[in-house]
Amino acid sequence: MTKMKTLKRYLSIIHLSLLSSVCAVTASAQGLFLDRTSPVGKDSSEIDMRAWNLVSQMTLEEKCDYIGELTSFVIRPVERLGIPQLLMADGPQGIRNIRRQNTVSTLYPCGVLTAATWNRELADKLGHGLGQDAKARGISFLLGPGVNIYRAPLCGRNFEYFGEDPYLTSEIAANYIIGVQHEGVIATVKHFAANNQEWSRHHTSSDVDERTLHEVYFPAFRKAVQEAHVGAVMDSYNPIFGVHASEHGWMNIEVLRNMWGFDGILMSDWTSVYSSSGAANGGLDLECPKGVYFTAEKLVPLVKAGIVSEETIDTKVYHILHTLNRFGLLDKDIKDSSIPLDNPDSDALSLEIAREGIVMLENRGNELPFRKKDRVLVLGPNAFNTPTGGGSGFVQPFHSVSVADGLSKALGEKHVTVLSDSLLFAGMSADSVKAGAVNADVLAAALKKADRVVYCAGFNSKIEGEGFDRPFALPAAQRRVINEIAAAHAHLTVVLNAGGGVNFNDWSEGVEAVLLAWYPGQRGGDAIAEVLSGKVSPSGKLPISIENRWEDNPVHDSYHENTPVFTQNTKTKRVEYREGIFYGYKGYEKSGTPVRYPFGYGLSYSKFDYSDLCVEKLGSDSLTVSFIVANTGKCDASEISQVYVSDLSCSVPRPVKELKGFCKNFIKKGGRTRVEITLGKDAFSFYDVKSKSFVVEPGVFEILVGASSADIRLRQNVQIGADEYRTIAIEPDRTSVIRNPLTGWVMYLGRGWSKDFGTEVGYDNWPAGPDGQMKVRVSDYCGTAYIRTSWSSMEPEEGKYFWNDPDSRLNGLLDEVRHRGMRLAFRIVVDGRDQGQNTPQYVIDAGAKCFTSKVGSREVYTPYPDDKVFQEKYEKFLTAFAQRFNSSDEIDFIDAYGLGKWGEAHSMRYMDEANKIPVYEWITDLYARLFTNIPLVMNYHRVLAAQTIDGWEDAPNPDTEKLLASAISKGYSLRHDAFGMTGYYMDWEKEYAARWRYRLPIIFEGGWITGAHHRYWRDPSGKYREGHPEDVRRGEMEIAEETHVNMMDFRVGNETESWFQNYDLVQRFVSEGGYRLYPSSVTVPTTAESGETVCLSHVWENLGWGYCPNNIRQWHYRYKPAFVLLDSEGKVVRTFVDRQSEPSEWIKGKPGSHSFSADLKGIAPGEYTWAIGIADTMRGNRKGLNIAVDREHLTPEGWFKICSISIN
Secondary structure, three states: OOHHHHHHHHHHHHHHHHHHHHOOOOHHHHHHHOOOOOOOOOOHHHOOHHHHHHHHHOOHHHHHHHOEOOEOOEEOOEHHHOEOOEEEEEOOOOOEOHHHOOOEOOOOOOHHHHHHOOOHHHHHHHHHHHHHHHHHOOOOEEEOOEOOOOOOOOOOOHHHOOOOOHHHHHHHHHHHHHHHHHOOOEEEEEEEOOOOOOOOOOOEEEEOOHHHHHHHHOHHHHHHHHOOOOOEEEEOOOEEOOEEHHHOHHHHHHHHHHHOOOOOEEEOOOOOOOOHHHHHHOOOOEEOOOOOOOOHHHHHHHHHOOOOOHHHHHHHHHHHHHHHHHOOOOOOOOOOOOOOOOOHHHHHHHHHHHHHHOEEEEEHHHOOOOOOOOOEEEEOOOOOOOOOOEHHHOOEOOOOOOHHHHHHHHHOHHHEEEEOHHHHOOOOOHHHHHHOOOOHHHHHHHHHOOOEEEEEEEOOOOOOEOOEOOOOOOOHHHHHHHHHHHHHOOOEEEEEEOOOOOOOOOOOOOOOEEEEOOOOOOOHHHHHHHHHHOOOOOOOOOOOOEOOOHHHOOOHHHOOOOEOOOOOOOOOEEEEOOOOOOOHHHHHHHHOOOOOEOOOOOEOOOOEEEEEEEEEEEEOOEEEEEEEEEEOOOOOEEEEEEEEEEEOOOOOOOOOOEEEEEEEEEEOOOOEEEEEEEEOHHHOOEEEOOOOEEEOOOEEEEEEEEEEOOEEEEEEEEEEOOOOEEEEEOOOOOOOOOOOOOOEEEEEEOOOOOOOHHHHOOHHHEEEOOOOOEEEOHHHHEEEEEEEEEHHHHOOEOOEOHHHOOOOHHHHHHHHHHHOOOEEEEEEEOOOOOOOOOOOHHHHHOOOOEEEEEEOOEEEEEEOOOOHHHHHHHHHHHHHHHHHHOOOOOEEEEEOOOOOHHHOOOOOOOOOHHHHHHHHHHHHHHHHHHOOOOOEEEEOOOOOOOOOOOOOOOOOOOOHHHHHHHHHHOOEEEEEOOOOOOOOOOHHHHHHHHHOOOOOOEEEOOOOOOOOOOOHHHOOOOOOOOOOHHHHHHHHHHHHHHHOOOEEEEOOOHHHHHHHHOHHHHHHHHHHOOOOEEEEEEEEEOEEOOOOEEEEEEEEEEOOOOOOOOOOOOOOOOEEEEEEEEOOOOOEEEEEEOOOOOHHHOEOOEOEEEEEEEEOOOOOOEEEEEEEEEEEOOOOOEEEEOOOOOHHHEOOOOOEEEEEEEEO
């Protein structure tokens, strides 16, 4: 259904509820929203007879007065019937406001911090603690929890709520409620519903479509009712589609009562009743804070006029008395004087919750935890107090601990210096202080004495609270002070108090660590000190997403008034929730907008690895997800594991993924635990507007397990709702050499080698391992053989090419390479310096202008690259070379420049240096035009095409980046010579490679560590020891991983020997270098009808740190994953290519999950086998790339067999 149709359908429902408030309709019209929880029509076994008998004894006037509070926070008594007076209290963050008095009580951490613990047990404990505190004060009703969804960071009451995700909110709220009500106190879940801003909250209509209400804004209320059995629900201030919540019959009766079965008390928020008949017929039971519209004076005439039925009034009184009876409140005083008002158990609980809910957002350079003897300076507006939000969440504690107090206790007073505002702003005018100007001398003196600085920033009850919205930016004065400190001191930690996200852009750059402490309650200072000192590892994770800019938020254009009103009431404003279900992380993932900190994110002092995912179906639409979490870090710590579900084949738009399970586990260092989470029908369903219910569409779902919404570690597909599909998890081959183009080890071929190099050079019996006792064949580890050969060896005479001469040494060498299963790679060297005559003599004889050099006693001629004769002859040769090899799969890449000394594109010699760029453009244009199917590479060094080799330690030649950009635009990829020598491979090279990471393949040649002029122990890094070439190799491996290279070279002779002496490095690059693809999970049908369209799902992972360069110009996305059907003889009957999936996007740690439809039309009935692989779409969809799977299950063509299928 389109959005407009949904809106119209919804408005028609709302129109019916409007009738009761704007028209004098008869009482029988209430049948439109008949409350099926009313005793009328119920089976006698379901009726609370005590409550009903009390209702029957009350006069109409008593009943009409009873449903309006006596005074604020007081339910009126009916003394003649023994119905007691009962007290309420605010409760989101502690007991407060009893009889409008400033109650002193435990100040617990705010709701969003509780959600940040992701700890159901702690939420239950919080409920128990609040219940105990309530009983100690004679409170029967706790007005909490608040469960409104964090839709935007500006809402002033976000701090009271449990974050942006309906599942997390529901889980925390349900456990909170269960804890409260276990103490005999009635919990009140609020504010029902879509109360997501504080600006003009009485008059701003939240226009939310029906599906979004049920999937986003209702779930926490539904769980509170159906699973936690909450005693009371509080309506919200706001209208929904123009009808105030307290009058909203569809929401209050049709959904809350009839759909969910709620039989408790529905009360209004304070002063949010706007008419007697509208609220009475709209389902409200109790007006708060006192009867204004729900009084005998106003309701009795409406009953007598037939506008409101007495049955409706009876039902409201019944709901109240039934709930009181259920909790035993008709018989006993709830007050328990044995519970201390200042309860030490509650105080300890406040610390426990704060400790687990603090989120470490940044820890650059392992700034935290502090060292034992660090001298710590503490300052900032929130350093010496206990910040909290305002309104219902504001609680006055008996005592509290500030950050300054907590650090002084944790580190010792002699290690902590506090800089009060009175000192920091000494001598400054009020306007200067407001602008953030500080006493520079005082600040500088304090900073000079400090090893670490803690600045406590953020909001408080004056900035963030009930009845008003708050800014996204920190106060300007705080930002200015933070920046001044960061500029003067290298070790600044910011402790941030806020109820949600803030703008980090204009103050966080120089900050080393950030703790988001929310509003941490009366023991917050102790909890923060424990984290800063390392007594505990931070374990909180964000229950929200934090955007880079408020403008990035999916609701930015739908937060304030955006729709014309449809009534004459000029006070009414309308906000259409145009983002629908796509808000928060679901909105960011849909749009691809990056965030600063993703939902579920939080740092720890330890590290955790995830492995061994197992998904086991319990039924057609339920399953268990289990996996291992291992603490591989240096300290004991807790990890919050998150399970998300993605619907891969839904008929309606759904989020990329949705949180459906989580578990928090404390794991000792070196320990591991198996986590098991059960997912039921709710994990896979969506709200269907037509059927008015949640439905599960049969199809393939992806189960994703991770440390945050953006850090997915494990994934597997599963078929839900149909038994004919099977999901198979596939284990990878992590050690075998997988030969594929543009990945893995490259073997150098010596210029003078023959086809017998295996025996002549010893490569077929090569020593490996530290002692050389192991013997290996070098070519077995390589997918490509690379030869830097001369033009003269390839064309000794004009028009005489080696590939046409079967007896040539070069042809024999390359035939041997092919025989060994390797591809070829070339660099054609023209320049003869240090090597010999690399240019054919016929070119010189034809009149090419040359420069000369000595090689031994021999004079060698090299043509200038800007000579026209040379260019003419070279272009003719390359054209012939391309005609032979451009369409051949045997060539992996061409090092396509070849000019300069050793063909390395430096130390160039020109007739006129002004021709540098024209020569470069000529040679790159030539290669790009001729080799359209063969990848080309260019050396990315800082003296590209320059006439000198000097200047490696300087900034890049001014033309270098421009020249590289030109080559890349023509389809070139990147290669670097001698990256192990850090004098040649420095920050610029690293940064340049990082720009093209996962966009172009990068190839490395190892450093030349033999010969007198390459003394590696003199390397500028200082890391290499003389006599220890293994130092170079290990350094190269580190840089290769950092750069995410696809290929590395074995240079000839003892260069190769030094690699194999460190055989673990050779094997490591086999296992982890380049790309190494495998399907970790597939879901296929095991039975189907001929002609049926089936769904095929597959998840691919890349075990390598490089990437599959399917996106480069010469490959043109040729490789695609494919399923094949094999007949009984193993022959391919049909190939199904998933052209929408893209292997270049499969990055290590970020698997690719895909589903597509396959048409079985024309497949004869019979038994077949499913197989999977990566097809080459440029070669008739035959098997293309090799995959890292168990070879025993591969067909001769290389397809991996999965399971059988019966086609009928």
